[in-house]
Amino acid sequence: MALDPQLLEILACPDTHHAPLxxxxxxxxxxxxxxxxxxxxxxxxxxxxxxxxxxGPAQEA
Incomplete structure (x- = not known):
């Protein structure tokens, strides 16, 4: 089963920038x-x- 397209529209990165996924x-x-x-x-x-x-940024160092 795939993720619901409506859910995908509202999901965002939990970091402070809240960018799309x-x-x-x-x-x-x-x-x-x-x-x-x-x-x-x-x-x-x-x-x-x-x-x-x-x-992501935390693992680049």
Whole structure:
């Protein structure tokens, strides 16, 4: 089952910039269009926790 298109329209990065997210249904991930963080989608539920995201500014150092 894929994420609901209406849900995808309102989802945003949980960081302070609240940028839109790009959904990759094959990888089951959401990627921030601004910071590049990658958030997993587990059992059709987006896990939008900064501590569990991959990539982005926190992991560049």
């Amino acid at each position: 790009d959904y990759d249904p094959a990888a089951q991930t959401l990627t921030c269009t601004e910071c590049g963080r990658i958030f997993e989608v587990r059992d059709d539920v987006p896990v939008l926790l900064l501590d569990e995201a991959r990539g």
